[in-house]
Amino acid sequence: MKICTNPKLLSSLIVAVFFILSLKTHAQSDPSGSRRVTSSYAITNATITTSPGQTVQGATILFKDGLITAIGTNVTIPKGTDVLKGDSLFIYPGFIDGASSAGVSRPADPERPANFDSSNPSDEQAGITPWRSVLDHHDAQQNAIGDWRKAGITIAQIIPDGGMLPGKASIITFGSTSSTNILAENTALAAKFRGSRGVYPGTPLGVMAKFRDVYKNAELSYTHTKLFSNNNGLNRPEINKTYQALFPVLDKNIPVIFEVSNDLEIRRALRLQKELGFKLVLSGVTEVEHLISEIKEAKAVILLSLALPEDKTKANEDATEEYKARTARVKEAYEQALKQAAILEKEGIKFGFSTAGSKSGDLMKNLQIMIENGLTEKTALAALSIHNAENLGIQKYAGTLEKGKLANMVITTAPLFSKDAQVKHIIADGYVFDYETKSKKISSEKSNSSNGDIAGEWEYTSDTPAGSSGGLMKIEGSGSNLKGSITYDDPAGNGTAQADMKDIKFQDDNLSFSFDVSAGGMDIKVNVSGEIDGSQFSGQISLGEFGSFPMNASRKPTTRTTSKSLSK
Structure with a gap:
């Protein structure tokens, strides 16, 4: 069998293998940002940080055609303006x-002539x-x-x-x-x-x-x-x-x-x-x-x-x-x-x-x-x-949020640098991008998520226009002593292949790891990260310059053998 060694072609092949023919971001009202605001758009009653150290509470920001037209606590909103209530939102200058x-x-590197002098x-x-x-x-x-x-x-x-x-x-x-x-x-x-x-x-x-x-x-x-x-x-x-x-x-x-x-x-x-x-x-x-x-x-x-x-x-008590x-x-x-x-x-x-x-x-x-x-x-x-x-x-x-500047904003659900902050909207050049946010679990709910134990077999999938594909993750151990393996579709077309899961980290319900995919003599590093909620995993596969793509997994039920006593 002839193996392709063209790096660009191999990268494209790996992209296809890991279900990244297209990016499907679920439950997002407008992930493409295709709706640029040409009429006036207002976000009202938000906590707005106009520049570092300058924050206004209960303020409104108004923008149109990619530019900020007004900002403050006494903004007059024109008729026909699209209004987003920002009662629980925090707005910052775009990064x-x-x-x-x-x-x-x-x-591409230039070709070297026959008489090339290095x-x-x-x-x-x-x-x-x-x-x-x-x-x-x-x-x-x-x-x-x-x-x-x-x-x-x-x-x-x-x-x-x-x-x-x-x-x-x-x-x-x-x-x-x-x-x-x-x-x-x-x-x-x-x-x-x-x-x-x-x-x-x-x-x-x-x-x-x-x-x-x-x-x-x-x-x-x-x-x-x-x-x-x-x-x-x-x-x-x-x-x-x-x-x-x-x-x-x-x-x-x-x-x-x-x-x-x-x-x-x-x-x-x-x-x-x-x-x-x-x-x-x-x-x-x-x-x-x-x-x-x-x-x-x-x-x-x-x-x-x-x-x-x-x-x-990491400490090792038995070390010299x-x-x-x-x-x-x-x-x-x-x-x-x-x-x-x-x-x-x-x-x-x-x-x-x-x-x-x-x-x-x-x-x-x-x-x-x-x-x-x-x-x-x-x-x-x-x-x-x-x-x-x-x-x-x-x-x-x-760099700051002021009248006449570009409408570039980061809008979060909590103060920017707090642990609970999630990006709800990004406004870039007047285009509005909306993102799904998740409600934070309370501690009593966390206690029911297998006490932080993620050992077991997890079936993962990703849906693309080409169909649904997936594999199996097997995780063993606990705490900082986790190890595992993952199966995936073999890029060479020989069924499935398996790789070791490396750098497995699980903390505060967040799981991350990496693994290498071999194709045509090359090893390509794949990073996975996401959140575990009980027996469900929701996250992303990251493949370098090709970006990140959705990945979901479910833990397979554990089969236990029990003994029964018979009585008349």
């Missing part, structure tokens, strides 16, 4: 993502493509955008994927797919400490050297071009699209947004900025406590990662003293990672957030963890809204 990969695909590749072969626009490789209909919108993101700066200089970013709104949704193009030059495999520059130090070389040559080209346009008697400059693409960076019209994953990469980016003088944005930051003075000196914009590390420091000491150091590093946002706030650095590398379902949970570790709720909201609006230069029409 803004400083650096997002939602809907972005990586361009020590002297072309710019494109070396991953140096600053002339590219992220919009040329962006799909506004990708399911990941819907997932992030449901989490509260209404505007995002999307970053191109690729090599060390993959191209320029753009700012879009997460409104209707029938619109271009473009707010601004070419807003930053993306950069990474990652070279192309097998060619120069292939190492972080090589990337730094190459970045200096490209930047300095761009400066010479820029100077020559300006002299030629203003003087005679000069040879015409040679047009080089790589160098021309850096001209807005040299003019300081746009920043370089460096993707960094640790403090060493932050230091490298800061060193380049200090040498060359460009405007710098550090994206995906996770470690800052030892670099505060350098960040302030560079006036660098910080986009803190919304991804948090997992706690892998050496192991316990090592675990203690790991635990200290883990706890410090949770305090990075609080450290930035304490130091007076106005940071924003980036979703790149994180999961939409973890957004609020991770924010709550940061708040538990010292971040104030006011600054958390600011980092999600006005700080990123100011960083992106869009504060005139986004």
Whole structure:
């Protein structure tokens, strides 16, 4: 049998296997957001936070044609206005993502000629493509955008994927797919400490050297071009699209947004900025406590990662003293990672957030963890809204709720950072997206849900236009000692296959785990998360860039053998 090894085709195949031919969100009045408000729309008697620290109770917000037209406690509602009673609702400015990969695909690598020299590749072969626009490789209909919108993101700066200089970013709104949704193009030059495999520059130090070389040559080209346009008697400059693409960076019209994953990469980016003088944005930051003075000196914009590390420091009473000491150091590093946002706030650095590398379902949970570790709720909201609006230069029409600004809102059933908060509506670019919310179970009901025991066999299903498919989850153990397996339709067409359930976590009725699907020699990671109510599971399957899709399961009844005594 011939096995397909085309990654794109395999991904599509896995998508089909896991029932994600289309997304069916049940019990949602308008999950598509197709009803943009062209007549006036009012939400009345709600608790409205117009900006971080500024909240008005019993207020009304009125909007039309994608713009806020009035907000306050004495708003006159025009005749014919659609009215939503917001008596128990809380309204906040729509979240803004400083650096997002939602809907972005990586361009195909260029073919290498027969006489290819890996020590002297072309710019494109070396991953140096600053002339590219992220919009040329962006799909506004990708399911990941819907997932992030449901989490509260209404505007995002999307970053191109690729090599060390993959191209320029753009700012879009997460409104209707029938619109271009473009707010601004070419807003930053993306950069990474990652070279192309097998060619120069292939190492972080090589990337730094190459970045200096490209930047300095761009400066010479820029100077020559300006002299030629203003003087005679000069040879015409040679047009080089790589160098021309850096001209807005040299003019300081746009920043370089460096993707960094640790403090060493932050230091490298800061060193380049200090040498060359460009405007710098550090994206995906996770470690800052030892670099505060350098960040302030560079006036660098910080986009803190919304991804948090997992706690892998479970105690083991039987462990050796050496192991316990090592675990203690790991635990200290883990706890410090949770305090990075609080450290930035304490130091007076106005940071924003980036979703790149994180999961939409973890957004609020991770924010709550940061708040538990010292971040104030006011600054958390600011980092999600006005700080990123100011960083992106869009504060005139986004970041707060004011008359004349874009109608971008997050509407929840409880205060935003409380454990009980659920997203009820998202308004993005004036389009209204409605989401199903669940009533919280009271403690007496929780006591009837098998006392937190999820061991057993669970039959799961997912319905798509192609029909209903599913498999079986078998879970053993309890507490932190859970293990299990899951069956699924074999992508190779050989009936069913089975995989181990990894990282199984069950807490407060929430179950999550992952497993790997093998197809054509590749392992694709699938994440599952959801809520258990008694013998029922309701959740989602997440498959990376393809988004998240509904999954439901029921626990199979346990068969018990009983003995009976016979009597006359």
